[in-house]
Amino acid sequence: MLCDVAMDANGNGKRDPLHGGPVYFNRRAASNDESNRTTDLEFVYDDTDIHANEVAELYSYTEQYELQLNLKAFEDQMEWYKLRPWWQNLTKSQQRSVIYKLLDQLEVSNKQLRMKSARCILYLAQGCWAEVQSDKEQQDWTRTNVMLLYEAGIFPAFVELLNIEIENSTTATSAIRKLAVSLADSIDLRVILSVLYIITEVMREELKNIEHSEYKDNVEAFKEDLVNPYGEELLIVKLLGMVTCFCSGSAPHFPMKKVLLLLWKLILVSLGGIDALRELKKQYREEAGLDTQQEDTIEVARMMRASSPPMSAADLLETQNQKRNNRPFRRSLMKQSSLDDPGLGMEYEGGEPPNNTTANEGDGELIVFLGPGGPGGWNQTYYEDQNNQSQLRPGTPQLIKGKGLPWTPKVRQKDVDTFLEVARMKFVGYKLQGDRESLAGLPQPIHEGVTTLKKHMYTSLAETQIRKEEEIARNPMSTLEPPLRQTPTEILYQAILPNLPQYMIALLKILLAAAPTSKAKTDSINILADVLPEEMPMTVLQSMKLGIDVNRHKEIIVKAVSAILLLLLKHFKLNHVYQFEFMSQHLVFANCIPLVLKFLNQNIIAYIEVKNVIPILDFPMCVIGDQPELTTESLEIGHSQSFSWRNVFSCINLLRILNKLTKWKHSRIMMLVVFKSAPILKRTLKVRHAMMQLYVLKLLKMQTKYLGRQWRKTNMKTISVIYAKVRHRLNDDWAYGNDLEARPWDFQVEECELRTCVDQFNNRRYSSIPRDEEMEPIDASVTSVLGANVELTEEFKQHYELWLQQEVFQRSINWDELLDPTACEI
Structure with missing residues (x-):
């Protein structure tokens, strides 16, 4: 459903005869516009890409030669065991025997023997690719071998190896002294992280069909392991610590791409993805006594169609000239290019817009938008008067019929x-x-x-949690603290709370370094340490290959970081809103909002269509069967898709993060205005994908009142798409209110109050600082006081008889006065 300005036969805006303002009406989109449908991106938003692509992205093209080192280590080891190097011909008992021998070898003091065993295990986790003939066969063997490795205890053994490598100060010192860190500096770490990643990724894939999986027990045990510390801390916390050390410069050799990919998949497996979030939200709302029948944003967005992007100024002038010269009034309106889903089209019952749509007096602009009719339906009229004040008038007579809007309207x-x-x-x-x-x-x-x-x-879960916190703050002694539910999210929050600000800063630093809009600086962190070879390429072909590899490397890092931040925000908000607010504030303090805008301030169409991929070099294609010769032409082929899955995924994630940070936060919305986000976001609307457009339109809607009337006049088509695609808040004056004098610091009180509430929440639930004794309840029971165990000092025990003589025998006590409550001095 769109709102357009009515035009007369001469192409001029039609005026409301009663008020003099322009008349807006809903126009029906052409349902047979096949040209628009064919240009929509066939992108389906999900937790991850397909399993094969997720595994392939673990390896850089420059690492290809190391795959052969894994095979050589396996063949040598099998020869040492006096077995044929043919894994598929071994029985299950022989395979387990080999794995246990390799596990024993991981514990020897000789590092070369340890890493040789680690490479053998990596070759097994990679599916014994030298023995297979197809990708499918390789994936099947990877799944089988990973389960054998997990049952043997390989995962915790490799976590211990990771600890040893992290604490290896010799390697770190050597990398710091080097002018340029390369692949050779992280060779052992990359082997260890690759094994951990493959096991995690296979478990994640198995988790999707766990009810029908023969390895159900393994997957559930693996999930349980992830929320328990390996040694002193959680594996997720250990990886976040690696990210922080890398950004501080104390460990420049850490392979950040592999660290971030593993971190992302561990969070995804332990906390859950889209489906888990949906089920948790339903469960928590039901426990809080709230309605659970609500639309799921992702599911509804998947059913929506993309909108045509707003026309440029030149195209708009040309279109208006054509309308003026060739088309009568009504026909010109009905044939305009569609901006919304034809299924949402509306039309007037009488064929012409009625003139008596309202009985209000005064000069102003009138806009009518309607939702589903009939019982329980809603419709309303907004009227903007001369003072720019908007009024909600529910119950307006139904003027327009049609399917309605994709969302049920809400009000707080x-x-x-x-x-x-x-x-x-x-x-x-x-x-x-x-x-x-x-x-x-x-x-x-x-x-x-x-x-x-x-x-x-609509009452949100966050509002319920905030009301409970306010009640505890008002009545700290009489209000009982609800018991902490030890969910995976709660356990993770408690573990990362002490260093959460540093973790957020480190992740944003890496995101900034990987953004295509960032300019190379000599003092910035080097995220290419695990993709650049020791010797730089000498030929044009090698240079082209390395260039594609570097760009692909950055894209994968952006994909992983954006997914990590979004997952943590979503899960923390469900678990407790103040956990979410704590993380959000530190992201805002670390300039996350301008960083995301900086990322989006590029040619988004070119970014999502770029093909930084060489299919013949992707694993396992690069090692199965005869390898074709690499030529300049083969580098330019790319995938058959018209878009890059990971880049579209990253853009949607970043837009969702921006929405999470700014929703209902006036000071942060003003940051969007100050950083001139409107033109950046409008350019992003050129991407023909409904979900991406939805999150862009939400960001535009929340700042419209601060952009002024002139901006709305020149962006009416964008306003129309917002009406058609974004949920309505029944008495929200986003499209009519003007707040041009507002400044970011006008709303800083809100941020300070929020910070106070969050600090009180964290101190009360997680701080080890002792509470004020005067605020603690007094134990007035004689039995419990006399029965309490009192620790006597050694000095008191030595002089006990003297204390009896001075304090008991020589002191007279008036028991009548002691027992008289009126005689007690306070």
């Missing part, structure tokens, strides 16, 4: 309270603090408006 309890307060002051002249039911003295339309608002009122 706070908005209902505000509506009642304004109505009472206007019609009655007084307030009723805390009264949400009394409507005495209010006219019938207000009654209908309150009924409509309450029918669509």
